[in-house]
Amino acid sequence: MRSAADPLIDDLNEEQREAVSAPAGPLLVLAGAGSGKTRVLTRRLAYLIREGADPMGLMAITFTNKAAREMTERVEPLLGARSHGMWVHTFHSACARLLRREITRFGYTTRFTILDADDQRAAARESLRELQLDEKRFAPAAVVGRISRAKQDLRTPEQERAAAKDPWSQKCAAVYERYQSKLERANSLDFDDLIVLGVRLLEDPEAGAPYREQFRHVLVDEYQDTNHAQYRLVRALVAAHRSITAVGDEDQSIYRFRGADVGNILRFEEDFPDARVVRLERNYRSTQAILDASGSVIGHNDRRYPKRLWTDRGRGSAVVLYQAADAGDEAVWVARQIRALRPEVEGFGDFAVLYRTRAQSRALEEALLGAGIPYVVVGDLRFYDRKEVKDALAYLRLVSNPMDWACFRRAVAAPRRGVGEATLAALAEHMAQTGESLPSALEHAGDIPGAGRAAAPLAAFAKLLEELRALAAGEGGQPAEVAEVVLAVLDRSGLYAELRAEGTEEARTRYENLGELVNVARQNGPQVGSGLEGLAQFLEQAALIADADQVPSGEGAVVCLTLHAAKGLEFPCVFLTGLEEGLFPHSRSLEDAEGIAEERRLCYVGMTRAKRRLFLSHARQRAQYGGGAIPGYPSRFLDEIDPAALEVQSSRREAGTSGMWTARAGRTPSAPAQARSGVPTRPLPGPDAAGALDLRAGDRVSHHRWGEGVVVEGASGANGEVTVDFPAAGRRVLVLGLARLQRV
DNA sequence: TGATTGCATATTTTT
């Protein structure tokens, strides 16, 4: 069948070929880090089309817009115009696209808006207030997380209520209910709703049928990161033709907190018993030294397909471990290394500095700035998250979707126009009582009790909105380009005028940001079209942009980013910082074994971003919020690397003497000797350390954080729970397999 | 109604 010279296949290795040219049907590609995953995915798309598949019948799903764009761009040169018509989307944008056509059956209009994280929190906060729940006890962010989790598991408010056992959960279910009806009334969806409704559509016997029929082949990237709702979506999509290519790596599943279930990829062969499985273990990215180090870390996880990555690129330089005095020292060291290595690479863009939490970026920024090294921080403040941009977008969203209460609130107060809290409350109350819609209520705001005083400004505002809407819709003329509408909003809302009047440097920047928004609209104009449809399209794009989509490339600047944002990227030189217990693995994930397994995968992801040089670092002391310093103990992940493979460097400086990070006198706790002297070898016993897995009452043990203590209640086995009295920390219950207790 | 001030509080990761 295959011709002698086949450009889609010839330059691939044997496993890659097998994956690309597998016949239609269920296929699982276990693609190790750096094994040419994207290449396989794009070639397979091209291959299927070449073998006769209709592009309209191909659906490729990724997690980021960037990945989707990359895929489209890489298929194009292989096939030219023949590739047009494929559906290459993120989960969210694919659903949004389907819903723009079908959402009316769920009671929304086609110009629904998509809420961002802030809007979600605001809606949750309002719901909490209405239910008179204390925001201290019910943090809006936590409640949103809870709601989000329910939706990811496809649970409705009613189901959530029925399943709630404790009072807290019951209250959350009530908030969920209210939150949901609030969104529905505002004709808006949150991120999770996009997927939830996508599933409802595709699983519907009638409404879903045409789509189940249309998509003859479905390709899913990063399958290990799918949550339950996404899994169901995929299952529904492939229900008719059963041709699915799932590509992923269970070792790189890092979105459990977002509902991702590694089980989805691990169960693939149960779901599709006739599945073909291809393993890509040849690595084209890193040196053997880097693969060995990362491989031995991830080897400490179970629940994985055993595999061993290999390369023929040679050993390369040893992985370097730096033991810093504190965060400042660590950052300065990173900057120095970058300076020293600069001649060996093409530009500063060849360096990446990774960290677990965003807060860590500050010290690094200071050091890079001080060293005169250009850098960018990924996800620092998204363009679309800037206040002035959000204000402008609020107007646009309101023009597109007049029922969007959250946007109304925002827009009506930017700039201030004499409509305050009291008026808004009266308006909300009126709408809740009468069930009247927002646009309708605005028409006769003067009659609403409590809102009378603001009648004039409200009427003026309603008139402004109506004018903007008429302009966009092109009533009496041509439908307006999106950029035109944006400009009109900036001019007529007073946003431009307000900033111009202010005259400060900051106002100028904001003014320029708004100008940039016009530019973006102008650039995207051809893609999104004009009129109200084009506007809705434009807003959807803006809402679904993610941090990871904005990683700058080839700009000659060091890239600073979280480990999560680094997934899917590669750099010649990588610094992985803050390898300390409690920070990485993070304390919030220490409670259960699966949490730690996920942190370990995150560590693996970070290490495998490196092509040639990998630098690890930890600090003996790290400043917490607001000044105080706490001792930092080397991460257990460092123990999991063969010490002989590490080149250890240690700061001789005492902790807390580096510039701004100076610790307050007397606050410096005395760390145990091993933490002071560093960790060339294993300073702490691993989870399997002999003797510490079987403890009885009366045994004396030592804990890395709380020092010595006496066992009150014994236990044995890795899952055993012991109760220990620590003079320093009181009585604690610890899981033997996790606590790394040492017998004294 | 809207701006200012002072205090409390938080920090994991994000489509």
Add this chain to the structure above:
DNA sequence: TATGCAATCA
């Protein structure tokens, strides 16, 4: 440290 929120005043 930096941000956001609530109380307070103009």
